[in-house]
Amino acid sequence: VLHGFDVQTIGVLSSLTVFSMSVVSIGKQMLARTKIPFGTAIPLALGSVAGGLAGEKLLQVIVDALRANSAVTVVQNVVLSLLILAVFLYMKNKSRIPSRELRGVVVSLLLGICSSFLGIGGGPINVALIIYLFSFDTKTATVCSLVTILFAQISKLTTVALTTGFGVFDLSIAPVMIVGAIAGGFIGASLNKKCSEAAVEKAFNAVQLLVLAISIFNIVRNLAA
Numbered sequence: 001v002l003h004g005f006d007v008q009t010i011g012v013l014s015s016l017t018v019f020s021m022s023v024v025s026i027g028k029q030m031l032a033r034t035k036i037p038f039g040t041a042i043p044l045a046l047g048s049v050a051g052g053l054a055g056e057k058l059l060q061v062i063v064d065a066l067r068a069n070s071a072v073t074v075v076q077n078v079v080l081s082l083l084i085l086a087v088f089l090y091m092k093n094k095s096r097i098p099s100r101e102l103r104g105v106v107v108s109l110l111l112g113i114c115s116s117f118l119g120i121g122g123g124p125i126n127v128a129l130i131i132y133l134f135s136f137d138t139k140t141a142t143v144c145s146l147v148t149i150l151f152a153q154i155s156k157l158t159t160v161a162l163t164t165g166f167g168v169f170d171l172s173i174a175p176v177m178i179v180g181a182i183a184g185g186f187i188g189a190s191l192n193k194k195c196s197e198a199a200v201e202k203a204f205n206a207v208q209l210l211v212l213a214i215s216i217f218n219i220v221r222n223l224a225a
Contacts, residue, residue, distance in 0.1 A: 001214055007063060007072045009169045012160060016174050017181040019153040022146045024185030029143055032193055040134055041144045045151040053155050055113040070222040077215040077222075084215065087128040088208040091201065094131060124208055138201045139192060 005013065029036065059072075066072050090097065126145035130136055136144065160166060192200060 001218065005170060006069045007076070008059070009171075011059060011156075012166065012169050013171065013174055013177060015153045015156050015160075016171070017177045018149055019157060020178045021181040021185040021188075022150040022153065024182050025146050025189045026143075026150060028186060028189030029146070029192075032189070034143060034193070035140070036143050036147070037136070037140060040130075040136075041147040044130075044144060044148045048148040048152040049155040051113040051152060053159060055152070055156070058113065073222045074219055077218045081212055081215040081219070083125050084208050084212045087124050088205060088212065090128050090132065091205055091208070097132070124204070124211065127204065137197055138204060139197060142192065142200070 062075060063072050066075070126148055127138065127141045130141040130144050131138065134141070134144075195203070
């Protein structure tokens with residue numbers, strides 16, 4: 001919305017930002033002695049590494065196939081809009097939808113792919129899927145999501161470092177984004193501890209509507225370009 005970077009540069013900027021946020025947030029959660037279900041979080045994290053690599057490869061394949069930045073942006077935002085809409089509807093009706101109690105790494109492959117391909121960290125999608133598949137509350141699902149995001153972004157940034165390198169991207173605004181992400185990580189972790197489960201869920205749903213609106217705006221703008 002705010003700048004005319006190409007899709008791959010936006011992906012790297014987003015990964016650096018989200019990685020910084022997740023490191024700070026997880027650190028804050030651990031210092032606050034927040035209960036982290038490592039039995040679920042670690043398998044999710046490991047699966048998200050493979051998913052992150054697959055998501056980055058998928059993005060590269062689509063970029064090479066379409067050869068148009070606006071077309072790739074439309075594809076990303078259409079997928080994101082559909083996923084966000086599904087997440088919003090699920091969160092509003094989750095009390096009427098029976099949840100599961102699964103374990104394993106299969107779901108984390110999907111979470112890692114979303115995190116890397118969409119370039120948003122994948123948090124909203126992660127939280128909804130973790131609530132549904134593992135029967136966690138919103139706060140616990142958020143912590144698990146952060147662990148998944150951290151490892152997915154590590155795999156993506158490592159892939160970039162070992163292939164194209166970071167020098168080919170315009171990362172001039174990365175320092176500002178990283179500082180903002182770190183500050184946001186501190187603020188968000190503190191709010192998570194102070195707010196009730198219901199308040200966190202309301203904030204979560206409000207953000208989904210904002211992201212959906214931005215995605216639709218990006219679709220319309222790029223189709224009109």
